[in-house]
Amino acid sequence: EVQLLESGGDLVQPGGSLRLSCAASGFTFSASALSWVRQSPGKGLEWVSTISGSGTRTFYADSVKGRLTISRDNSKNTLYLQMNSLRAEDTAVYYCAKGVHSSSWYTYDYWGQGTLVTVSS
Amino acid sequence: QSVLTQPPSASGTPGQRVTISCSGSRSNIGGNTVNWYQQLPGTAPKLLIHSDNERPSGVPDRFSGSKSGTSASLAISGLQSDDEADYYCASWDDSLKGVLFGGGTKLTVL
Numbered sequence: 001e002v003q004l005l006e007s008g009g010d011l012v013q014p015g016g017s018l019r020l021s022c023a024a025s026g027f028t029f030s031a032s033a034l035s036w037v038r039q040s041p042g043k044g045l046e047w048v049s050t051i052s053g054s055g056t057r058t059f060y061a062d063s064v065k066g067r068l069t070i071s072r073d074n075s076k077n078t079l080y081l082q083m084n085s086l087r088a089e090d091t092a093v094y095y096c097a098k099g100v101h102s103s104s105w106y107t108y109d110y111w112g113q114g115t116l117v118t119v120s121s
Numbered sequence: 122q123s124v125l126t127q128p129p130s131a132s133g134t135p136g137q138r139v140t141i142s143c144s145g146s147r148s149n150i151g152g153n154t155v156n157w158y159q160q161l162p163g164t165a166p167k168l169l170i171h172s173d174n175e176r177p178s179g180v181p182d183r184f185s186g187s188k189s190g191t192s193a194s195l196a197i198s199g200l201q202s203d204d205e206a207d208y209y210c211a212s213w214d215d216s217l218k219g220v221l222f223g224g225g226t227k228l229t230v231l
Contacts, residue, residue, distance in 0.1 A: 035220070037166075045158070045166060045209050047220035061219055095165055106211050106220040107156055109177065111165040 002026040002110045004096045009115030016086050016119070022079040022096030022112055029077040030054065033099035035108060036070060036081050038092035038117075048094070049081065053102030064090075086119045093117075125149065125210055125223035132229040138198040141226045143210030145191050149221055153213040155193040157186055160207045160225075169208070170195060202230045 008020040022034070036048040049070040050059045058070055069082040079096055093116050097108035126144040133139040143155065157170040168177050170186035173193065185196045193212075197204055210223040 037222075044207075044225040045160075045211075045222040047211075047222060050220065059219055062217070097166075100171070106213055107168065107171045108158075108166075109168050111167070113165055 002098065004098060004110055004112035006094065006096050006112045006115035009094065009117045011118045011120065012086055013121050014087060014119055018083045018086065018117060020081040020083065020094055020096075020115060020117070022081075024077045024079065024096075024098070027098070027110075029072075030074040031102055033102055033104050034070075034072060034079045035097045035099065035105070036068075036079075037095045037097050037108075037111075038090075039095070039114075040089075040092040043092075046092070047106070050099070050105045051079070053099075057103075059105065083117070086117075088119050091117060091119045124214065124217075125212060125221050127208075127210060127223035127226045129224065130227050130229065132231055133197075133200045134231045135200055135202065137200045138196060139200060139228065140197075141195045141208050141210075141228070143193045143195070143223050145193075145212060145221070147191060148216040149191075149212045149214040150188065150193055151191040152215055155186065155188055156211045157184075157193075157195045158209045158211065160209065162206070166209065197228075200230055204228060205230045 005023045035050040067085045093114040096112040098110040154172045158166040159169045160166040173188040174186040
């Protein structure tokens with residue numbers, strides 16, 4: 001059974017940092033691209049970032065470029081999102097999503113339950 | 122404001138057929154496939170349609186997708202109360218080199 005378990009969400013002050021993790025199981029980790037998708041309270045889905053199965057290719061939304069960094073450790077079956085210079089508009093539930101193959105940037109067949117990041121003073 | 126444009130709401134009665142549109146441009150829908158996601162209240166999104174019109178295993182054939190030019194549509198036939206959810210289209214944008222989601226359509230079953 002495929003499982004994606006996000007963690008690391010918290011209340012953080014503007015300008016602060018946070019690292020999200022997504023522990024995966026139930027599939028060949030390196031064979032799937034992985035993405036972060038966020039959803040602000042009461043709003044729609046917003047794509048944040050995607051990383052290829054090998055980790056060599058990454059893509060970012062313009063709204064987070066230069067502040068958020070996606071990475072993965074294929075030996076630990078874990079996806080990360082390092083979040084720096086956080087802003088109030090980064091407040092959202094962050095979902096980890098699995099691509100159907102190693103270069104599947106937006107076809108997500110499994111999603112985690114999400115972790116809440118709140119940026120506020 | 123999303124580059125993929127969806128109506129904010131749609132509705133229908135049980136048994137009816139409803140369609141949800143998703144309008145884009147040549148750099149996204151016009152040149153890439155479209156996926157549809159269903160998000161039931163309080164849950165994570167679920168892949169409903171991929172590659173314009175393909176249903177993943179387990180998705181009822183009441184759900185179908187189509188695409189023409191720079192627009193795509195999701196059709197739901199035999200509407201059920203369980204179909205009340207938010208529906209999102211998604212595609213890749215060649216200019217932005219990123220993923221776009223539509224703004225979402227809230228479906229109400231009357």
